[in-house]
Amino acid sequence: MDSQGPLPSTPASRFDIGLIVNGTSHRLAVDARTTLLDALRDRLHLTGTKRGCDLGQCGACTVLLEGRRINACLTLAVMVHGRAITTIEGIATDGELHPMQTAFVQHDAFQCGYCTPGQIMSAIGLLNESRTTDEATIREHMSGNICRCGAYTNIVAAVRDAAARGS
Amino acid sequence: MLAFSYVVAPHAETALSLVCGGSNATFIAGGTDILQLLQEGVIAPPSLIDINALPFSGVQTEQGEARIGALTRLSDVADDPGIRQRFPLLVQALQETASPQVRNMATVGGNLLQRTRCLYFRDATVPCNKRQPGSGCPAWDGLNRINAIFGGSDRCIAANPGDMAVALLALDADLLVQNVEGERRMRLADLYRMPDENPQHETTLASGELITAVLLPSNEAAGHSYYLKVRDRASFEWALVSVAAALEMDGTRVHRARIVAGGVGTKPWRLMRVEEALQGRPLTPDLARQAGNRAGDGAAPRAGNAFKVPMLQRAVERALLTAGGIA
Numbered sequence: 001m002d003s004q005g006p007l008p009s010t011p012a013s014r015f016d017i018g019l020i021v022n023g024t025s026h027r028l029a030v031d032a033r034t035t036l037l038d039a040l041r042d043r044l045h046l047t048g049t050k051r052g053c054d055l056g057q058c059g060a061c062t063v064l065l066e067g068r069r070i071n072a073c074l075t076l077a078v079m080v081h082g083r084a085i086t087t088i089e090g091i092a093t094d095g096e097l098h099p100m101q102t103a104f105v106q107h108d109a110f111q112c113g114y115c116t117p118g119q120i121m122s123a124i125g126l127l128n129e130s131r132t133t134d135e136a137t138i139r140e141h142m143s144g145n146i147c148r149c150g151a152y153t154n155i156v157a158a159v160r161d162a163a164a165r166g167s
Numbered sequence: 168m169l170a171f172s173y174v175v176a177p178h179a180e181t182a183l184s185l186v187c188g189g190s191n192a193t194f195i196a197g198g199t200d201i202l203q204l205l206q207e208g209v210i211a212p213p214s215l216i217d218i219n220a221l222p223f224s225g226v227q228t229e230q231g232e233a234r235i236g237a238l239t240r241l242s243d244v245a246d247d248p249g250i251r252q253r254f255p256l257l258v259q260a261l262q263e264t265a266s267p268q269v270r271n272m273a274t275v276g277g278n279l280l281q282r283t284r285c286l287y288f289r290d291a292t293v294p295c296n297k298r299q300p301g302s303g304c305p306a307w308d309g310l311n312r313i314n315a316i317f318g319g320s321d322r323c324i325a326a327n328p329g330d331m332a333v334a335l336l337a338l339d340a341d342l343l344v345q346n347v348e349g350e351r352r353m354r355l356a357d358l359y360r361m362p363d364e365n366p367q368h369e370t371t372l373a374s375g376e377l378i379t380a381v382l383l384p385s386n387e388a389a390g391h392s393y394y395l396k397v398r399d400r401a402s403f404e405w406a407l408v409s410v411a412a413a414l415e416m417d418g419t420r421v422h423r424a425r426i427v428a429g430g431v432g433t434k435p436w437r438l439m440r441v442e443e444a445l446q447g448r449p450l451t452p453d454l455a456r457q458a459g460n461r462a463g464d465g466a467a468p469r470a471g472n473a474f475k476v477p478m479l480q481r482a483v484e485r486a487l488l489t490a491g492g493i494a
């Protein structure tokens with residue numbers, strides 16, 4: 001099957017799917033059960049996207065689906081066949097950090113760093129939504145990303161800074 | 168997660184024919200509740216029928232009745248300019264639902280049909296009458312802090328967890344439903360069933376019926392409305408108690424009120440006693456307090472959730488004051 005072609009028209013348990021991850025087309029054979037998070041981490045070895053809860057509750061697995069932030073753990077890989085996914089590995093360009101990454105470094109917006117890829121992808125998704133970026137809005141619209149280390153104060157500062165610089 | 172088969176339904180007819188007739192196949196839309204249930208082994212459908220390619224997304228709000236397609240994502244409903252202008256109550260409820268990531272995925276139809284958060288329902292290793300009919304209800308004498316104070320019995324006290332349905336009921340919404348025979352229109356108020364003898368049957372939809380749209384009447388009450396959600400943390404949490412208040416005002420007098428509570432009933436719970444207490448009276452802080460007190464009428468709390476009675480009474484009072492603009 002062509003990696004961007006249609007899926008079978010009758011129910012099946014195994015699929016050849018195409019995923020466009022960070023601009024690169026990949027073809028992979030997956031089980032219907034394979035989540036997007038499993039496909040990214042275990043099959044494409046893009047382990048920047050983290051698994052925290054597998055239930056949508058922590059945000060560590062946040063990626064962009066055609067620019068919109070989603071939880072990769074609540075998405076079946078087969079459901080995003082042929083679509084464009086952006087992960088933390090795909091946001092730096094030519095060795096230059098993405099402005100949101102730079103802001104996180106400058107504001108020391110992490111401790112252990114486990115939640116950080118999800119926080120950064122979520123923050124980029126937030127800026128794509130063109131909302132106001134006062135502190136209250138950022139706090140509310142970043143609430144899908146939990147930080148066990150409690151680095152919230154610096155995370156909010158980093159997102160405000162990146163927003164102000166028009167990242 | 169047990170193995171299942173999967174297919175994208177290209178037409179509603181295909182989806183309906185694959186799910187009807189005791190096949191136990193299940194529709195999947197945003198997948199945000201289904202994936203949780205699959206991950207935790209609460210459900211094990213043989214087949215998932217993906218309905219995302221069906222033409223049921225989008226919002227129409229121009230004039231008269233507004234129509235929200237069942238596949239519209241919660242974030243797109245909340246950000247729609249027409250919805251924001253005409254139904255602020257719905258926008259509030261959606262903005263306080265789940266997280267931005269979940270709202271980008273979750274659909275309106277799936278949200279109405281999400282399953283309870285009862286700890287015993289979500290734990291496949293313990294009995295639960297909803298999950299395994301006849302096995303018992305450990306919540307009745309167990310950890311029932313988040314469970315219902317209205318509509319339950321020793322068979323089931325699982326609370327309906329949704330926010331949007333609470334707001335939609337206060338706005339008197341209808342649903343469009345499609346089955347193999349055609350399309351029918353029903354009141355949202357008739358969607359949810361009481362647990363009674365059969366807590367596994369949560370809605371009046373027949374197996375294989377698709378929700379295609381939510382319809383909202385032009386609403387005089389929409390301008391005097393408020394959604395108040397009380398929860399364990401300020402954001403990204405299900406309601407302990409929520410209140411949707413929609414008041415049709417005649418000057419300072421309440422002409423008609425629709426007051427619905429979430430987190431407290433086995434289905435979204437209309438507070439008729441509160442509505443009666445308000446009907447025809449000038450809205451004052453005293454009236455809001457008295458009407459709020461009626462919110463506990465008929466409650467049957469258990470040991471762990473008795474706190475919800477006064478919490479609901481005061482939440483109603485505050486929602487009325489805010490909706491009426493006298494807070």
Ligand SMILES: Cc1cc2nc3c(=O)[nH]c(=O)nc-3n(C[C@H](O)[C@H](O)[C@H](O)COP(=O)(O)OP(=O)(O)OC[C@H]3O[C@@H](n4cnc5c(N)ncnc54)[C@H](O)[C@@H]3O)c2cc1C
Pocket residue numbers: 055056057193194195196197198199200201202203237238263264265266269272273274275276277278279280281328329330331376377378379403404405406
């Ligand atoms: C971490 C987290 C926090 C959350 N917090 C909240 C909260 O605070 N408040 C709240 O209200 N909700 C909350 N939710 C629940 C969330 O809103 C629901 O999971 C979501 O709305 C379900 O929509 P979906 O499209 O993803 O449904 P799916 O998971 O795809 O489906 C859910 C059910 O609906 C059926 N279904 C879907 N669409 C149709 C249709 N058109 N016709 C017939 N059947 C259909 C499916 O067969 C399935 O049984 C939360 C979820 C998560 C993961």
Ligand code: FES
Pocket residue numbers: 050051052053054055056057058059060061062071072073074
């Ligand atoms: S791993 Fe996806 S939200 Fe926690």
Ligand code: FES
Pocket residue numbers: 109110111112113114115116146147148149150151
């Ligand atoms: S930095 Fe450790 S979890 Fe956020």
